[in-house]
Amino acid sequence: MKRFKRFSCALAACVMLLSLCLPASAANKVPAPAEWAANWAEISSSEGRMSITPGADETQMQFSWITYLSDSEEFIYGREPNLSDGVAAEVKTVKNTSLLMFVNRVLLTGLEPGRYYYTYTSSGKNQGIAYFDVQDASDGFSVMFCADPQLGRSGSDxxxxxxxxxxxxxxxxxxxxxxxxxxxxxxxxxxxVNLAYSNEQYNAYLYPSLMSNLPVATAVGNHDFYYYLYASHFYNPNVREVEPLSMGGSGYYYSYGNALFIVLNSNNYLAEDHESLISEAINAYPQAKWRVVMLHNSVYCAGNDSMEMPVVGGELPMIGRAMLTPIFDKYDIDLALSGHYHIYSRSVPLTNGVEKSDGVVYLAASSASGSNYYAADAEKIPEFVDFYQNCSEPTYSILDIDDESIEIRSYGTDTGELFDTCLIEKAAAPGDAPSYIPSAYYAKIVEIVKMVLNILYTKIPFDFKIFM
Ligand SMILES: [Fe+2]
Ligand SMILES: [Fe+2]
Incomplete structure (x- = not known):
């Protein structure tokens, strides 16, 4: 069954934004105020720094925190703000013998919409009570998308x-x-982060208070993948364990509401690993209305062909284009989210690199922290780019996902300016099966249909056959 998408987009405040285009630099960053900077000891500390990730579906959530002095930690959660109804969750502790640390993990299942509260111990010390919300995704849901906070990048770490x-x-x-x-x-x-081996940078990444409240799904960047800290801090669901020699973690997938999210490790050059993960994810959630992939390197974005000098790892997207485009097309991916170039860019819907209304939309984010920006050459912007901007402030996108559409709204962090919107619509009825059917099943269905038609044909009077 072929699915159809209608792609439409609108550009908001385009003229004003063109005036914001500046050369690549971190010169436009906003310095932290003195009271924030005074917290360095706390910002860089690993003490009790919690990392929450989405679970395998909307009823699950996963928690991870690192300790050095104890391998016997506690995690309590409940519905009451003072945790008077709190119950203990099982804490599974993994010893990271390379870094002499303990990685503590909790998987919560059976979660229902509403607010939960939790607390835990870190090296035996009680931490404060925090909350997280489980949203009702039955009529759609919203997520925030961004890339490359890359803490430390703005000034040589x-x-x-x-x-x-x-x-x-x-x-x-x-x-x-x-x-x-x-x-x-x-x-x-x-x-x-900018340095995969800097726990100070990871601790600072997890420092903002909202990181204790919101699940965050991350992809492995070229600044994350070459050390053990990424996989220690982020407890991802359905991790593809078979990727070879990846200290920094691997691809994984999860379902949320009517969408399937597949996160690829684009530092891995083996196309068969990516196809295998995507196939496994789709077979696990065949009814998902939307298929969204996220990866660090951008397959199609304004930076691919228009920058004079490739960013570190910049050659990867060009390999990725040949490697990943056929896979994304084959498995009917709707949206590919990425970063790496620190340039905001959105493509027209593409199939095999050619504009097609039901193709893949490629959305690349700039830096979410403003740690630095690169610039695309306006005279070399590829035709597949529908909108781009060289940024001078951090940016983020809100994705509203329901049965009819994915609406993307992209904002500047400091101006609050809505600078790009995009709507991806799908005409098929909710609950329609995706186009992917395992070939063995397909052959069996064809065989049965042929057999039934043959039987009918032999039983129907001759005069009636001419209308068939
Ligand atoms: Fe980056
Ligand atoms: Fe990167």
Whole structure:
């Protein structure tokens, strides 16, 4: 069954935004105020820093925190603000012998819509009570998408740079939450930090208060993948364990409402690994109305063909285009989310690199913290780019997903300006099966239909056959 999408988009405040296009730099970053900067000891500390990720579906959520002094931690959760109804969840502790740390993990299942409260111990110390919300996704839901907070990038990984980038990351989280307080979760398309081996940077990434309240699904960036900290901090669902030699974690997938989210490790050059993961995810959730992939490197974006010098790892997208486009087309992916170039860019819907109304829309985010920006050359923007902007402030996008459409609204963190909107619609009725049917099943169905038609044909009077 072929699905049809109608693609439409509108550009808001385009003329004004063109005036904001500036050369690549971090010169436009907003320095952290003195009272924020004074918190360096707390910002960089690993003490009790919680990381929440979406679970395998909307009834699950996963928690992870690192400790050094104890492998016996507790996690309590309940509905009452004072946790008078609190129950203990099982804490599974994994010893990371390479980093001499304990990775503590909790999987909550059977969650229902509404607010929950939780607390936990870190190296035996009681932490404060925090909350998280489980949204009702039955009539649609909203997520925030962004990329490349890359804490430390704005100034050679100095203390000041991490503080400023942390402040920018906090502003983007707060701005998006203010715009959409019913967010189900956040998606970050990689480069959480600038140095994969800097736990100070990861601790600062997890420092903003909303990180204790919101699940965050991350992709592995080229600044994350070469060390153990990414996989230690982020407890992702349905992780593809078979990816070879990946210290920084692997691809994974999860279902939420009517959508299937598949996160690829684009540092992995093996196309068969990505196809296998996508196929596994679709077979696990065949009824999902929407298929969204997220990966760090952008397959199609304004930066691909228009930058004079490739960003570190910049050659990867060109390989990725040949490697991933056929897979995304084959499995009827609706939307591909990415980052890496620190340029905001949205493609027309593409099939095999050619505009087609039911193709894949490729959305690439700029930096969510403002840690630095690159610039595309306006005279070399590829034709597949429908809208782009070289950014001078952090940006984020809100995705509203329901049975009829995915609506994308993209904002500047500091101006609050809505600078791009896009609507991806699908005409098929809710609950329609996706076009992907395993070939063995398909052959069997064809065989049965042929057999039934043959029987009918032999039993029907001759005069009636001419109308068949
Ligand atoms: Fe980056
Ligand atoms: Fe990157």
């Amino acid at each position: 100095s203390e000041e740079a991490i503080i400023d980038d942390c402040y920018g990351w906090d502003r983007t989280l707060k701005a998006s939450y203010a715009k959409a307080p019913d967010l189900s979760f956040v998606m970050v398309a990689g480069d959480q």
